Amino acid sequence: MVNLGVKIHDLDFKNPVMLASGTCGFGEEIADFMDLSRLGGMVVKGTTLKHREGNAYPRMAETPSGMLNAVGLQNKGVDNFIANIYPRIKDIDTHIIVNVNGSTIEDYVALTELLNELDKIPAIELNISCPNVKEGGMAFGISCPSAEAVVKAVRKVYSKTLIVKLSPNVTNIADIARAVESQGADSVSLINTLLGMAVNAETRKPVLSTITGGLSGPAIKPIALRMVWQVYNAVKIPVMGMGGIMNATDAIEFMIAGASTVQIGTAIFIDPTIPVQIVDGLALYMERHKIQSVSELIGSLQC
């Protein structure tokens, strides 16, 4: 038997395969398709302090090898999560991580304080990289001082594992990663979606109601791999890699480039059984390459 276990900060993951926020709901929506307990973890839908309706329809455009979305953090707010959703999902045997969003530092702090009280939420993913909201979101993640400020404030009130989700829409992602590490982040996850756009040539109108949106899927994989590799080489904290992972080989490539865990996102839309297939594929790969522990793969790129 190969050892698929990995450690992020003081959290042991049974395997490195996680579900990415915004692509798996709260797990319940996809429980028909897979046994969620087979996964290392799942990052549930982006949560805000107050209910958000999200952006107007249309929110999606298919693009070559990917898609644009402009959902805009539609969610019912943290109170609804705590009262209604958390009790239903808390006993799923996988690490349940909440993706935390705010328009102001005060929002992030207030939300984090509430989540800190939930026993079965061992970590949060601080989202400073959502490209689809007008206020906050990505604005915090595209400069070092603002990224530092939000992480510093959240770190003060959060005692568990703090993951910070980084935006690729920056000049140098390694600088941002170092900035959040300096303020006590335990891990960084990357990449969030790339800011993109789609135009309807017939109508001369934008396809998305918000004009721009976030690009995901295999189209962004080479960029994501490059950024994971850059960040891995820039920080000491573990990296969670994501961006267009569609199969076990993609996941292994991210780990070789430096990811300790991988998050599966847009692939779920195409086939929600892919995450479990990746767990199995990873084990087979390790057997084939006589790798005992998956941690041997992390950052094993031979240049």
Added chain:
Amino acid sequence: MKKTVIDLLLLENKQLNKDNFLLKLQSPVPVSDIFPGQFVNVEIKDAQEIFLRRPFSVLDVDYQNQTISLLVKILGRGSKKLTEAKPGVTISTILPLGKSFTLPEKDDQILLIGGGSGVAPMLFLAKLCGLDPENVHVLIGARSITDHIDIEEYKPFGKFYFTTEDGSLGEKGYVTNHPVFTNNLNKFTKIYTCGPDLMMKAIGRIALDKQIFCEVSLENMMACGFGVCLCCVEDTKDGHKCVCTDGPVFNVNDLKW
């Protein structure tokens, strides 16, 4: 039936008219819980620049023989590619998705209105509703006679009426101009419709005005089909709802129409 990702065998791919094809698919497992209004999300293989699955409403299910029929209208590259599939290939689907129409009760007089490929769930509902065919009225609209599909096998399940915009079949005009719609609409206790947005809105507003129960089937653009991407939302009186999981069937009372 649990939602599942499943490969179906393409048994038959029949061109019904210029743009519409009937795909009959064999399931390896029982398909007993698929109802009118529900849809399947179909993978389009080996097609350049097609990344997402394409949703299609179910036209018919043969529960005994475990087959599912889809009406596929060519709307773009994805649907076009699917209509080129040859019998014998397997097609990956996710099913059953979405909520079905509310089945009528035995005393109901129902009017089913299908426009274009929206005729699919209407025919399925006519067949499955279990009412006396005298109480099932099916109104089908299309641009021209060449856009209508052959509904011979559904004729025993209801009374059929047709409209075409050019008058080549049935009444000339839109479905809302047909006498079955304009005369004594109040005799119907339930109206169901699927088709172009403008058609459904026109029908829905009249049903609202006359306070007749009316369900419509929406087809907003979606990525996943099972409620996680939140892309296909409809702005309802109760906020944004996913067409894929809260719908595609909505009571017109709940919409901002």
